[in-house]
Amino acid sequence: MRVLIVDDERPARDKLQRMLELEPDITAIERACDGVDALEQCAAFLPDVAFLDIQMPEVSGIELAASLPAPAPLVVFVTAYDQYALQAFDANAIDYLLKPYDQDRLQRTLARVRDRLRARESPRLSTLPVRQLLVSERGVTRVVKVDDIAWIETADNYVVLHTPGAQPLLRQTLTGLLGQLGGALVRCHRRAAVRPELVERIVSLDKGDCELVLRGGARVPCSRQYRAALMDRLQGQA
Numbered sequence: 001m002r003v004l005i006v007d008d009e010r011p012a013r014d015k016l017q018r019m020l021e022l023e024p025d026i027t028a029i030e031r032a033c034d035g036v037d038a039l040e041q042c043a044a045f046l047p048d049v050a051f052l053d054i055q056m057p058e059v060s061g062i063e064l065a066a067s068l069p070a071p072a073p074l075v076v077f078v079t080a081y082d083q084y085a086l087q088a089f090d091a092n093a094i095d096y097l098l099k100p101y102d103q104d105r106l107q108r109t110l111a112r113v114r115d116r117l118r119a120r121e122s123p124r125l126s127t128l129p130v131r132q133l134l135v136s137e138r139g140v141t142r143v144v145k146v147d148d149i150a151w152i153e154t155a156d157n158y159v160v161l162h163t164p165g166a167q168p169l170l171r172q173t174l175t176g177l178l179g180q181l182g183g184a185l186v187r188c189h190r191r192a193a194v195r196p197e198l199v200e201r202i203v204s205l206d207k208g209d210c211e212l213v214l215r216g217g218a219r220v221p222c223s224r225q226y227r228a229a230l231m232d233r234l235q236g237q238a
Contacts, residue, residue: 001117002028004047004073006038006064008056012099016051016078019106025114035059036136039067047073049094049113054079058141059134065093067134067143070180074116076109129182135161135168142168146184151194151220152177162218188212188222188230196233 003026007013013031020026030045032038034056042050050073052061059067065075075092080099094116095109133144148163158169159177170177178185178193185193194212201213208224222230 001026001049001113002030002045002047004030004032004038004041004045004050006032006035006050006056006061007053007078008033009053012053012078019103022103023110035061035064035067035134036141038064039069039134042068042073048117049074049076051076051078051097053077055081059143063132063143064134066131069130070182072130074113076113129184130180133161133170135170137168142166144168144170146181149185149195150198150214150216150218151192152185153220154191186226186230186233188220188226190223190225192220192222194220194222194230196230199234 001023003020005013005016005020007016010033013033017029017031020029028045030041030047032041035058038050038052041047050065050068052064052075054061054077056064061077061079065077068075074094076095076097077093078097078099078101082098094112097105097109129146131146133146135142135144144161144163149161150164151162152174153160153162154174155169158171159174160167160169174187174191174193178187185195187193194214198214198216199212200215202222203211203213205211208227210222210227212220212222212230214220
């Protein structure tokens, strides 16, 4: 089992790590001090389970859980406040550890984690798409709801998320991001993807290419390579 500890307080991280190191089946432990650091760790470390503090600066543990990229680790919330329990379980948390906790209480949590990890080996279990993304720009972390993204385009090593009133940049590939979104947006060009329900008109161009006019007036390129699949998706919505 690979474990990621996310807490903005070092003593809390140290305590949990000491307790986890007593478990023989935990093979690796990494730590993060905030939500942005945790997302980077998830991409590089690929934890099986993440222990998330709820109250952290800029990005809460609840927001972080909703932003974990697929395949997301299992989530255990760790907090000193019991008023977040309903929100935690709405976020599909495995457990809710209330500080201060002891080794026996942690053991019960780990038993649930092990059971769920065994269940994940079943091919019938699907991975849920992310519901929001965390975008860090100039020291500020923005929470972007996936439902607010009208279309996406590539920009060098980034993608531009076109949302109402803002176009934040996310360091990610278009292919990788679409894999996390579970079909919410459809690729229409090698450099673009669109939310199909926002397409109002399709303007034909030369050589089978076209331009998509979205609700609100945005114009998005659509190449011949992706046009047929997009048309199938649009017909399926009718």
